[in-house]
Amino acid sequence: MSAVSVRNIVYEVPDKRILNDINLDITKGEIVSIMGQSGSGKTTLLKLLTGLIRPTSGHILIDDQDIAAVTEKELDRIRLKIGLVFQYSALFDSLNVFDNIVFGVVRHRHKVPRVELDQMVRERLAEVELPGVEKRFPSELSGGQQKRIGLARALAMEPSIVFYDEPTSGLDPITANTIDNLIMRTRERTGVTSVVVSHHLPSIFRISDHIAMLHKGEIVIYGTPDEVRASSNPIVQEFLHPETHLVAGVGGP
Amino acid sequence: MAEQAAQQKTNTGAAGHAEEVPILRRPGPIRRFVDFVGESTILAWQAFTSILHGGFEMRDLINQMAAIGVDSVGIVLIITGATGAVFAFYIATLTKQFGGFNQFLGGTIGYSFLNELGPTLGGVGLAARSGAAIAAEIGSMVVTEQVDALRAMAVSPVRYLVVPRMLAAIIMLPLLTALADIAGLFGSYLFALGAGVSGEEFWNSVHTYTKVSDLLHGLAKSVVFGFLIGLIACQQGLRTKGGATGVGRATTNSVVLCVILIFITDFFLAQILTK
Numbered sequence: 001m002s003a004v005s006v007r008n009i010v011y012e013v014p015d016k017r018i019l020n021d022i023n024l025d026i027t028k029g030e031i032v033s034i035m036g037q038s039g040s041g042k043t044t045l046l047k048l049l050t051g052l053i054r055p056t057s058g059h060i061l062i063d064d065q066d067i068a069a070v071t072e073k074e075l076d077r078i079r080l081k082i083g084l085v086f087q088y089s090a091l092f093d094s095l096n097v098f099d100n101i102v103f104g105v106v107r108h109r110h111k112v113p114r115v116e117l118d119q120m121v122r123e124r125l126a127e128v129e130l131p132g133v134e135k136r137f138p139s140e141l142s143g144g145q146q147k148r149i150g151l152a153r154a155l156a157m158e159p160s161i162v163f164y165d166e167p168t169s170g171l172d173p174i175t176a177n178t179i180d181n182l183i184m185r186t187r188e189r190t191g192v193t194s195v196v197v198s199h200h201l202p203s204i205f206r207i208s209d210h211i212a213m214l215h216k217g218e219i220v221i222y223g224t225p226d227e228v229r230a231s232s233n234p235i236v237q238e239f240l241h242p243e244t245h246l247v248a249g250v251g252g253p
Numbered sequence: 254m255a256e257q258a259a260q261q262k263t264n265t266g267a268a269g270h271a272e273e274v275p276i277l278r279r280p281g282p283i284r285r286f287v288d289f290v291g292e293s294t295i296l297a298w299q300a301f302t303s304i305l306h307g308g309f310e311m312r313d314l315i316n317q318m319a320a321i322g323v324d325s326v327g328i329v330l331i332i333t334g335a336t337g338a339v340f341a342f343y344i345a346t347l348t349k350q351f352g353g354f355n356q357f358l359g360g361t362i363g364y365s366f367l368n369e370l371g372p373t374l375g376g377v378g379l380a381a382r383s384g385a386a387i388a389a390e391i392g393s394m395v396v397t398e399q400v401d402a403l404r405a406m407a408v409s410p411v412r413y414l415v416v417p418r419m420l421a422a423i424i425m426l427p428l429l430t431a432l433a434d435i436a437g438l439f440g441s442y443l444f445a446l447g448a449g450v451s452g453e454e455f456w457n458s459v460h461t462y463t464k465v466s467d468l469l470h471g472l473a474k475s476v477v478f479g480f481l482i483g484l485i486a487c488q489q490g491l492r493t494k495g496g497a498t499g500v501g502r503a504t505t506n507s508v509v510l511c512v513i514l515i516f517i518t519d520f521f522l523a524q525i526l527t528k
Contacts, residue, residue: 047401050405051404052401052404052405076407076409077407079404079405079406079407080407082405084401084402084405086398086401086402087398088397088398090397090398090399090401090402091399091402092394092399092402093397093399094390103406103408104406104407104408107310107406107408107413108407157406
């Protein structure tokens, strides 16, 4: 059963088509990565999937509701099922970690007792392996810690789908590995569907059940990591093995 | 020309995923003016409907009122206190040529401050200090995706960011204007004392030549200016594009637009309120 279905999505800005006829089905509980070069349309697709922008044409079904056709108010109801982890965390820098994590909860659930909020924040921080940082402000955290708090904030609303925008970009290999583990553990623990937009190949092949590759606004391959690795598509192979193509290019006629 | 364009389209394929970078032309002044008026009107309407539906948190409003009050009170007191003193100096210098009309000094300054200088200088102070801060803060939130994070969590940026700031500016500017009036009068009083005008004569003149309606006119103006400053600062912040440069541009534009709008609106309000 699909958690996310994308049907014939086209997205255009003046004088340019960013995404062309995108079709994609993401099964519930899976981790699906969307990879591609910079400028291939990955982030635009993520913004469409989370309702931050609307497509020029086509349909995006989240739990069978078309977010491309609903009103902003209806979209807000659907957004409560969605968690979004931003590339640069997008934590509210005027709020401390505690207030960042409970931000959505206190605004959508009425009069949650403080004890319950404390408990929830402790649990979320334990899940992202950052206990005891409730009172710190985002500026007092490292990039990797901010990403983990971003994940804790996204999980606070207990979403059924979590979208990750470049979760490991700019991180050292060890921290990137920690983030990968968190994504996998979160799925195991909650059964949440995860959509990861990234171009970090080791992470993608490690965590994904399926991989989609975007190239110039179109999906050129969708399959399991093994299927993608074995693809004979030259665009896919160039993306997976740029060094080979670079050498071939240098040595070629 | 048309053939060239058609050829280019064919070369980029049926999918049209052109590789060429689109040329983003800066829109002309008329287009920018229409955009500004349209965006501001829509934002004001969204804020208004949000307020009608009780769509804001009281603690956000109180926080903003405190921030705006604390931020702007210093600059407003300095501007108006100094202006009052300078105003008194010029009036005293002028009236000396006619043998001195000290009995008019307090009244002239009081009338000017309550009707005009208090609300406009208070508005300029608020626009320069808090309006700029609002545009910079919201602009930074836009470029660091914090506004997208709000929307992703189904929290309306209008409800969370715009309404508390706009209401806080509407509530706080009349209070700052009252302080501006006091500071202006006190500044001119101190100068008048130095120039040999007695305190009694000064305050009697203020009492004789100013009315409660003058104070109310000034406060009514300040409510309108507060609305404009809150609205424009938020609108400029929300339309920020392009990182740190964009935040700087939004901040500057916010102050410039607010100051221009304060003086244009002041002209019309003066006509309406003195009828």
